[in-house]
Amino acid sequence: MALEPVLRGDEIRGLREGHALVLADNLPPIITRLDGMWTWESWAEIEGHVHDLRAANEVERSRQAIEKKNQPRTHAAAWAGREGAVGMTIPLAHFGPFPEPPALILDYIAKRSAEGSVVDGPAPYDLGALSAELIEPMPAWLDSVCRWLNGRYAWQPQDVIPPCWAKHEGLAYEIAALAFARGDAYAEAGKAVIWHEQYDRFLTRMNKSLGKAGDECRVGRHEDRPSRFQLAAWPGPAEEGTKGPETAERVKEMAG
Structure with a gap:
């Protein structure tokens, strides 16, 4: 399967100043704003922001793990819902029998x-x-x-x-x-x-x-039959007990 880029090089270069494309593990790609560290009030604020990001990342990982674990159950529920929508009708009921010979x-x-x-x-x-x-x-x-x-x-x-x-x-x-x-x-x-x-x-x-x-x-x-002209080249059947001139000539030719 061909892979498609999230953003082309020219699109990345065209991002507004102070913004960046973030790719983190298997999380969806995002465009985020980059704040300079000097704009923050203290190191504690920086640590708190990093902690929040890591916590959000862990929540997303857990959500995806649970979704993957429940996938078979989700598929089964989807099939059950399909059967419920069909109701009492049988999906194969419209398969008519093969025609009976006369x-x-x-x-x-x-x-x-x-x-x-x-x-x-x-x-x-x-x-x-x-x-x-x-x-x-x-x-x-x-x-x-x-x-x-x-x-x-x-x-x-x-x-x-x-x-x-x-x-x-x-x-x-x-x-x-x-x-x-x-x-x-x-x-x-x-x-x-x-x-x-x-x-x-x-x-x-x-x-x-x-x-x-x-x-x-x-x-x-x-x-009409495409080979009708070629078939017409065959001579007509000779009368019973006799050989027409065309048939006799063909037999002669085949005998060499």
């Missing part, structure tokens, strides 16, 4: 994980593999998940999941995986800590993926 999805998970189950469908977080019936309730639920995550973890602007998350397929897949993983993670405290570490990594990947476009997306101005 009933249809919970039923699907239960059937899929049941012993001897004949349901052999995709994992519920594999969005592109879900049936139309299962995917239907997912956008609304994942949107509520994003709102919940933003409300709890997005303290800095770059931590905000953009409202157009569904237009970023990579984000949608990761958000779905994080949402389902959270339920399993909170079965144990250690796993919950690991989930938070994974969430922090997700934020890093999200910002890397969004790049500069993330600033616009976060304020509701979604930008």
Whole structure:
């Protein structure tokens, strides 16, 4: 921590005649008037003045020592006063629960994980593999998940999941995986800590993926995929069972 002077050199030199800056141990600095000893009536008066100064100094030392000794009690009283001001309200009561997955999805998970189950469908977080019936309730639920995550973890602007998350397929897949993983993670405290570490990594990947476009997306101005021109260079998929001329040429080039 940088130390700041009590007075600058020019300020000290600018003190009125007969005055001085006094620094004594850990006492607050003061500016005092200097009386010449020849102005005092007797040596006894001088001794009495010195005695008074030393007594005042000792009183101040004692006050500071008592204050330091009582500091823990003072802090405890401050916390008690804060609790009294809060009253019957609990400070953490506004921490809303994590959004519950749709009933249809919970039923699907239960059937899929049941012993001897004949349901052999995709994992519920594999969005592109879900049936139309299962995917239907997912956008609304994942949107509520994003709102919940933003409300709890997005303290800095770059931590905000953009409202157009569904237009970023990579984000949608990761958000779905994080949402389902959270339920399993909170079965144990250690796993919950690991989930938070994974969430922090997700934020890093999200910002890397969004790049500069993330600033616009976060304020509701979604930008088209920056790599759309590079992706457009890929030829369209060939018809089933055939190879178009562009695809055949690319295969030839890759084969050397």
